[in-house]
Amino acid sequence: xxxxxxxxxxxxxxxxxxxxxxxxxxxxxxxxxxxxxxxxxxxxxxxxxxxxxxxxxxxxxxxxxxxxxxxxxxxxxxxxxxxxxxxxxxxxxxxxxxxxxx
Amino acid sequence: xxxxxxxxxxxxxxxxxxxxxxxxxxxxxxxxxxxxxxxxxxxxxxxxxxxxxxxxxxxxxxxxxxxxxxxxxxxxxxxxxxxxxxxxxxxxxxxxxxxxxxxxxxxxxxxxxxxxxxxxxxxxxxxxxxxxxxxxxxxxxxxxxxxxxxxxxxxxxxxxxxxxxxxxx
Amino acid sequence: xxxxxxxxxxxxxxxxxxxxxxxxxxxxxxxxxxxxxxxxxxxxxxxxxxxxxxxxxxxxxxxxxxxxxxxxxxxxxxxxxxxxxxxxxxxxxxxxxxxxxxxxxxxxxxxxxxxxxxxxxxxxxxxxxxxxxxxxxxxxxxxxxxxxxxxxxxxxxxxxxxxxxxxxxxxxxxxxxxxxxxxxxxxxxxxxxxxxxxxxxxxxxxxxxxxxxxxxxxxxxxxxxxxxxxxxxxxxxxxxxxxxxxxxxxxxxxxxxxxxxxxxxxxxxxxxxxxxxxxxxxxxxxxxxxxxxxxxxxxxxxxxxxxxxxxxxxxxxxxxxxxxxxxxxxxxxxxxxxxxxxxxxxxxxxxxxxxxxxxxxxxxxxxxxxxxxxxxxxxxxxxxxxxxxxxxxxxxxxxxxxxxxxxx
Numbered sequence: 035x036x037x038x039x040x041x042x043x044x045x046x047x048x049x050x051x052x053x054x055x056x057x058x059x060x061x062x063x064x065x066x067x068x069x070x071x072x073x074x075x076x077x078x079x080x081x082x083x084x085x086x087x088x089x090x091x092x093x094x095x096x097x098x099x100x101x102x103x104x105x106x107x108x109x110x111x112x113x114x115x116x117x118x119x120x121x122x123x124x125x126x127x128x129x130x131x132x133x134x135x136x
Numbered sequence: 137x138x139x140x141x142x143x144x145x146x147x148x149x150x151x152x153x154x155x156x157x158x159x160x161x162x163x164x165x166x167x168x169x170x171x172x173x174x175x176x177x178x179x180x181x182x183x184x185x186x187x188x189x190x191x192x193x194x195x196x197x198x199x200x201x202x203x204x205x206x207x208x209x210x211x212x213x214x215x216x217x218x219x220x221x222x223x224x225x226x227x228x229x230x231x232x233x234x235x236x237x238x239x240x241x242x243x244x245x246x247x248x249x250x251x252x253x254x255x256x257x258x259x260x261x262x263x264x265x266x267x268x269x270x271x272x273x274x275x276x277x278x279x280x281x282x283x284x285x286x287x288x289x290x291x292x293x294x295x296x297x298x299x300x301x302x303x304x305x
Numbered sequence: 306x307x308x309x310x311x312x313x314x315x316x317x318x319x320x321x322x323x324x325x326x327x328x329x330x331x332x333x334x335x336x337x338x339x340x341x342x343x344x345x346x347x348x349x350x351x352x353x354x355x356x357x358x359x360x361x362x363x364x365x366x367x368x369x370x371x372x373x374x375x376x377x378x379x380x381x382x383x384x385x386x387x388x389x390x391x392x393x394x395x396x397x398x399x400x401x402x403x404x405x406x407x408x409x410x411x412x413x414x415x416x417x418x419x420x421x422x423x424x425x426x427x428x429x430x431x432x433x434x435x436x437x438x439x440x441x442x443x444x445x446x447x448x449x450x451x452x453x454x455x456x457x458x459x460x461x462x463x464x465x466x467x468x469x470x471x472x473x474x475x476x477x478x479x480x481x482x483x484x485x486x487x488x489x490x491x492x493x494x495x496x497x498x499x500x501x502x503x504x505x506x507x508x509x510x511x512x513x514x515x516x517x518x519x520x521x522x523x524x525x526x527x528x529x530x531x532x533x534x535x536x537x538x539x540x541x542x543x544x545x546x547x548x549x550x551x552x553x554x555x556x557x558x559x560x561x562x563x564x565x566x567x568x569x570x571x572x573x574x575x576x577x578x579x580x581x582x583x584x585x586x587x588x589x590x591x592x593x594x595x596x597x598x599x600x601x602x603x604x605x606x607x608x609x610x611x612x613x614x615x616x617x618x619x620x621x622x623x624x625x626x627x628x629x630x631x632x633x634x635x636x637x638x639x640x641x642x643x644x645x646x647x648x649x650x651x652x653x654x655x656x657x658x659x660x661x662x663x664x665x666x667x668x669x670x671x672x673x674x675x676x677x678x679x680x681x682x683x684x685x686x687x688x689x690x691x692x693x694x695x696x697x698x699x700x701x702x703x704x705x706x707x708x709x710x711x712x713x
Contacts, residue, residue, distance in 0.1 A: 053239070070158070095190050106201065111296045126213060
């Protein structure tokens with residue numbers, strides 16, 4: 035059984051990260067933008083795990099563990115903020131959250 | 137075409153399809169479902185890379201808790217179809233190609249140095265026999281301080297979410 | 306034929322999956338019969354009695370009814386998610402059963418030696434919890450996609466309840482992990498070898514602590530996790546019409562129904578594996594007469610059924626019950642064949658224990674009243690989680706106590 039080269043996983047990670055960036059820049063709903071952030075974090079996790087396998091070290095996996103935990107904390111607080119914004123502005127469109135706009 | 141290759145391409149394809157669906161979907165709930173699809177297929181890819189514990193943690197925490205939170209918020213806020221506002225011409229004709237270029241460039245520079253490494257399925261040291269046990273030993277010895285720091289971080293996040301949810305009471 | 310020779314593991318796994326799927330679907334159907342009978346007898350009535358002898362054909366009639374009912378879709382519902390939700394719920398609920406080991410014996414399918422488990426994963430327990438945690442989506446998405454008030458509220462409440470009790474469920478199991486030292490089901494069961502006082506729930510001694518409190522926390526959290534009485538407010542009939550599955554009819558409703566029973570079965574299987582010794586027998590291993598027990602139990606059942614056929618039944622019910630008697634007697638005799646006898650020991654004890662836990666589930670349903678939702682959530686977070694955390698702490702301390710003095 036031949037093995038899958040690590041570069042394949044890294045290219046996939048780059049593709050997912052790029053798609054996450056596209057979603058982050060072009061979508062208008064706050065929750066969808068948040069989900070694009072999670073997609074980017076996932077792409078980075080994939081790169082970490084791929085490199086951990088390539089160098090045969092477990093440090094990459096430990097870092098992935100911490101990224102997942104921090105993403106959980108961030109999602110909790112971020113969604114609480116989103117709910118507050120939605121209640122205040124009565125809209126989930128990010129272009130309506132423009133009170134600080136110059 | 138050996139089995140690891142087939143599995144990789146199938147689940148990589150599903151992951152990319154999920155990401156594209158996230159961008160293309162008109163309702164946030166469909167975006168959330170496609171993100172869950174991406175996470176589950178990434179968990180399968182972690183299994184292919186030999187990281188069993190991380191695959192299980194990904195499903196339990198990411199797909200099973202964080203995304204449930206997202207789905208809850210979408211249900212609570214009754215998020216419907218996104219408003220369609222016109223993008224500026226600059227965004228449409230320069231933005232998308234630039235984003236695509238970023239993607240391709242990232243892929244190129246990530247693929248080059250790693251060209252020689254392969255994910256041999258039965259590798260020797262670090263991720264060998266009992267990766268879960270080795271991982272937990274590393275977590276509680278070398279990385280003990282970050283571990284405790286993240287637990288404090290979670291506590292802060294709980295307090296922050298509570299304060300934000302209570303509002304002006 | 307050469308496909309079988311080239312991919313032996315794949316073909317054997319497919320055979321095992323087919324057999325397990327068939328067995329599981331039958332068990333799920335007859336679990337509904339069992340539940341109705343037990344609750345009826347608790348309430349001093351008979352339950353299904355006329356559709357086949359002792360109501361044994363009732364699940365068949367119910368299945369036909371579900372198939373032929375009109376399949377409505379509520380107006381304005383999100384079609385894709387509406388169809389996805391019950392599929393997700395049922396498929397995830399049955400998938401968890403692929404990880405469960407039914408016995409220690411090695412049997413030969415198509416010439417290949419294989420274990421009595423479909424997937425012997427090293428992190429089996431963690432994977433089971435992973436699949437259960439995705440099961441929340443079935444409920445949440447069903448509530449959302451029905452485009453109606455009651456299902457939305459029911460779905461939200463139900464999924465909030467499930468994720469709350471999931472935490473206590475996982476923490477109450479970690480005590481067992483500390484005692485067993487592995488996430489693999491087979492290794493957890495192997496550590497409980499001996500007699501019933503070696504089971505994890507009673508085990509005391511070197512490197513172990515009786516997990517009674519852990520088991521009680523697990524049982525409570527499991528009943529809440531599967532949305533059963535007394536924790537079934539989100540789907541109680543007097544509260545929210547029918548909760549998250551109000552707008553579902555015919556086969557999709559049947560899928561939710563089966564998913565709930567499949568979750569029950571999974572949770573009971575997990576309880577027997579983690580706390581009650583899985584496929585190990587309660588008698589010490591030196592008592593060799595116990596290998597005749599499965600055959601003896603089945604033949605006693607067949608004898609009672611024969612008595613019932615001869616004395617109580619009339620007409621077509623008599624013929625049906627006679628068929629069941631012959632079936633029971635046939636399987637009993639089958640267990641006496643020397644080739645089958647060692648293989649059937651593990652599954653017999655495993656299924657006996659699972660059946661007892663299922664009976665316990667139905668018993669609580671017939672006996673206890675329902676929790677109110679705020680009582681339910683307060684109980685889960687303020688009582689159950691602290692108790693399971695204390696259990697974990699005490700277990701860890703007791704296990705590591707002998708080694709603490711060494712570094713002094």
